[in-house]
Amino acid sequence: MKKFDAVVLCCGAKNARGLNGLEAKGDNGIWFAVDFLKSTTKALLNGPFDEKSVEELEKNGGFISAKGKHVVIVGGGDTGNDCIGTCVRHGAASVTALEMMPQPPKERKASNPWPQWPKVLKTDYGHEEAAYVYGSDPRIFETTVKEGHYDKAGHLKEIVISKVAFKDGKLELVKGSEQTLPCELLLIAAGFVGCEKYVPDNFGVSLSNRNTVLTEADHFATSVKGVFTAGDMHRGQSLVVWGVAEGRACAREVDEYLMGYSNL
Ligand SMILES: Cc1cc2nc3c(=O)[nH]c(=O)nc-3n(C[C@H](O)[C@H](O)[C@H](O)COP(=O)(O)OP(=O)(O)OC[C@H]3O[C@@H](n4cnc5c(N)ncnc54)[C@H](O)[C@@H]3O)c2cc1C
Known part of the structure; x- marks a missing residue:
């Protein structure tokens, strides 16, 4: 954050739900x-x-x-x-x-x-x-x-x-x-339980009770100034169309944050 004025976290929501007693180690099949x-x-x-x-x-x-x-x-x-x-x-x-x-x-x-x-x-x-x-x-x-x-x-x-x-x-x-x-x-393939925690933890942003990065409804600014989020990391496992729509709306909010207005 010393080097950048704004950061957008959009790392997806690939935290998979596991099964009790059956660890997905790979080499065990x-x-x-x-x-x-x-x-x-x-x-x-x-x-x-x-x-x-x-x-x-x-x-x-x-x-x-x-x-x-x-x-x-x-x-x-x-x-x-x-x-x-x-x-x-x-x-x-x-x-x-x-x-x-x-x-x-x-x-x-x-x-x-x-x-x-x-x-x-x-x-x-x-x-x-x-x-x-x-x-x-x-x-x-x-x-x-x-x-x-x-x-x-x-x-x-x-x-x-x-x-x-x-x-x-x-x-x-x-x-x-x-x-x-x-x-x-x-x-x-038992579903997903939000985003992986290490990125939000490193940025110190708050998470929702669904394990996604928390913002106000219909907004993209996180609890940390200058840090934004979009896509699955924000709304949970979703669809490509939502990823595209959120990416565009988030870019507008970042532009407004940096410039004070936006033409996007
Ligand atoms: C098996 C499967 C099938 C799907 N099929 C469909 C479908 O048919 N139609 C549809 O609309 N949607 C489908 N989806 C959902 C769709 O893929 C997602 O909603 C969409 O890709 C979300 O976009 P995103 O950019 O938010 O996240 P992602 O597409 O997950 O992109 C996140 C990116 O961030 C990268 N990343 C993660 N951590 C870091 C890090 N620390 N540093 C740098 N990069 C990082 C990841 O490698 C990844 O490339 C499917 C999802 C799955 C799992």
Whole structure:
């Protein structure tokens, strides 16, 4: 801050929600979804993406492959769907996706009329590709992963899954519903819990109770003078259009702060 008159923090919101007892260490076969997806995108962009180059990259730790593996993805959102599609394209032996919520209805319920957001089953490209390749929709609803079993080298070889049910507003495992699945690659796509803390901590800015950088509503100035924020780091995991809109509005606020007015 000695060198700059204004700083905008826009580092995204990649603090992923973990799973109890299943640490995403990578070398144990458990990864956070974004790390897995990023490794594929990076390998594609850097190219070449032929079998030999990718195998070489994987040996050097620069690529996470799902090829020939039984994959389980935990989390049924958009990120989970991207993982399904990517694993299918890698040539996974099988792909199973666990979602703890009940399967939504195929059509709107009378209690969910237009113009409310339609709470219906969404079938995305990943689900369609998996159904085409493996013969059925990969999703299992009202289910979560209970524990992992590892080989002697500490690598995941199978997982125990369990049905879940809401009891007194709390999600509980259903006793006796456990099932064991082969699994050499477990991808955690269970949502995000705000931004990584080290940047806000270094700048001394306040955080919201959602772990995003705090500002007044519809503004971008943080609790520290001259420090602004925009995008996912400000509003939590969102959409590209919001990132663009916030970037523009934030630039205007910074301009006003520096100049006393803005034509942006
Ligand atoms: C798997 C997945 C799929 C998605 N699909 C869609 C989609 O289809 N459509 C859509 O609209 N949105 C999608 N989103 C959401 C979208 O990606 C985000 O809303 C958007 O990218 C937010 O933009 P941002 O600039 O705020 O943050 P980001 O795009 O996350 O950019 C933050 C950047 O800051 C960098 N950074 C972090 N820390 C530091 C640091 N200390 N120093 C320097 N740089 C740093 C990061 O490397 C990153 O490049 C998806 C998100 C995920 C995770």
